[in-house]
Amino acid sequence: MTQHPMLSGDRFRLGTFSTNCSSGMTPTKVPERWNNSWDNNLKLAQMLDEAGIDFMLPIARWIGYGGETDFHGGVLETMTWAAGLLAATKNIAVFATIHTAANHPVVVAKQMATIDQIGHGRAGLNIVAGWNKPEYEALGLTLPDDHETRYAYAQEWFDLVRKLWTSEDHFDWDGTYFKAAKVKGDPKPMRGTVPIINAAGSPQGREFATDNANFLFTPAIDLERSKVEIAELKAQAKAKGRDVNVLTFSHVICRPTEDEAKEYADYTAVQNADTDAVDNLVRLQFAHAHSFPHDLLAQIKHLFALGHGGFPLIGTPEQVADGIVKLHATGFAGTTLSFVDYVEEFPYFRDHVLPRLEAAGIR
Numbered sequence: 001m002t003q004h005p006m007l008s009g010d011r012f013r014l015g016t017f018s019t020n021c022s023s024g025m026t027p028t029k030v031p032e033r034w035n036n037s038w039d040n041n042l043k044l045a046q047m048l049d050e051a052g053i054d055f056m057l058p059i060a061r062w063i064g065y066g067g068e069t070d071f072h073g074g075v076l077e078t079m080t081w082a083a084g085l086l087a088a089t090k091n092i093a094v095f096a097t098i099h100t101a102a103n104h105p106v107v108v109a110k111q112m113a114t115i116d117q118i119g120h121g122r123a124g125l126n127i128v129a130g131w132n133k134p135e136y137e138a139l140g141l142t143l144p145d146d147h148e149t150r151y152a153y154a155q156e157w158f159d160l161v162r163k164l165w166t167s168e169d170h171f172d173w174d175g176t177y178f179k180a181a182k183v184k185g186d187p188k189p190m191r192g193t194v195p196i197i198n199a200a201g202s203p204q205g206r207e208f209a210t211d212n213a214n215f216l217f218t219p220a221i222d223l224e225r226s227k228v229e230i231a232e233l234k235a236q237a238k239a240k241g242r243d244v245n246v247l248t249f250s251h252v253i254c255r256p257t258e259d260e261a262k263e264y265a266d267y268t269a270v271q272n273a274d275t276d277a278v279d280n281l282v283r284l285q286f287a288h289a290h291s292f293p294h295d296l297l298a299q300i301k302h303l304f305a306l307g308h309g310g311f312p313l314i315g316t317p318e319q320v321a322d323g324i325v326k327l328h329a330t331g332f333a334g335t336t337l338s339f340v341d342y343v344e345e346f347p348y349f350r351d352h353v354l355p356r357l358e359a360a361g362i363r
């Protein structure tokens with residue numbers, strides 16, 4: 001069987017992020033903010049698939065961030081979302097995003113095997129060890145204060161999933177967090193496993209990612225810093241005999257002129273920012289997670305209003321392509337893209353930026 005599309009070839013990977021969530025990546029009040037309906041997701045997925053985009057990554061969210069728009073208050077559940085999209089596309093990889101604390105590993109192992117069959121080997125799994133305390137409370141769960149416990153739980157969770165994917169026999173599991181009697185994973189993913197994403201920022205999380213993931217997802221705030229970070233992560237993985245690639249996420253406003261792009265950025269993220277939602281988003285990120293460098297908070301806040309902290313790709317097609325080439329030169333293996341309205345804006349990116357990336361030799 002050929003390699004998984006996410007793992008084959010060495011092109012700079014392009015995906016989308018958060019299309020399953022209301023307002024996508026931009027906590028804005030503008031009326032054209034992303035409507036995350038199934039029909040919009042389907043329309044977009046088929047366009048992306050035809051354009052040769054590599055993957056779609058959803059966000060798993062259980063309560064919104066409040067504000068006038070209740071940013072991320074509306075969310076399509078990611079496993080069922082991925083199942084539907086895999087059935088309706090041909091080449092694109094589609095990830096499910098799973099909170100270890102909210103999803104039993106025996107169930108997830110089977111769900112992943114099922115959606116991998118639906119997509120003929122194009123499913124992937126983004127593992128979230130958990131960070132968002134109010135969300136845990138919404139589910140009646142307790143978020144462990146320390147990262148050691150969060151990631152020890154996630155490790156046992158994934159060890160059990162992996163055993164279900166590799167063991168040919170029934171087995172018992174007697175762990176710290178999970179017990180299982182005479183379980184067996186049948187069916188298994190088509191290649192025995194699926195590509196794993198993890199987006200940890202903490203040292204404990206990065207141990208988990210370099211032990212288990214194919215791709216570590218991390219923000220790109222300061223590219224000089226990212227260069228060092230990527231080299232360290234790859235060395236950390238290599239010391240364990242593993243190869244981990246680093247991905248980031250970007251927000252795109254691409255227009256024929258730089259002025260138009262900047263004006264639209266100002267319109268969405270300054271004049272019409274849902275400031276309460278932005279404040280809540282930033283506050284929660286910094287209270288419970290280490291995903292963003294805490295010393296860059298001031299710089300980061302306006303990026304949160306623009307695209308949830310994503311790398312800004314704002315300008316003409318040439319400028320946007322240059323930004324992506326810079327990410328590639330920094331050592332990133334790929335980026336997700338978000339747009340205020342993905343369906344409306346992706347075609348312009350497809351027609352004017354993708355050819356430039358091909359000409360630059362990274363696609």
Ligand SMILES: Cc1cc2nc3c(=O)[nH]c(=O)nc-3n(C[C@H](O)[C@H](O)[C@H](O)COP(=O)(O)O)c2cc1C
Binds near residue numbers: 058130199
């Ligand atoms: C690109 C990216 C995607 C993420 N996706 C989700 C998600 O869908 N749901 C979620 O609850 N957390 C998500 N996270 C949070 C991370 O999985 C992780 O829990 C968080 O960055 C905290 O890292 P730490 O546990 O190492 O402090 C994401 C983070 C990043 C940077």
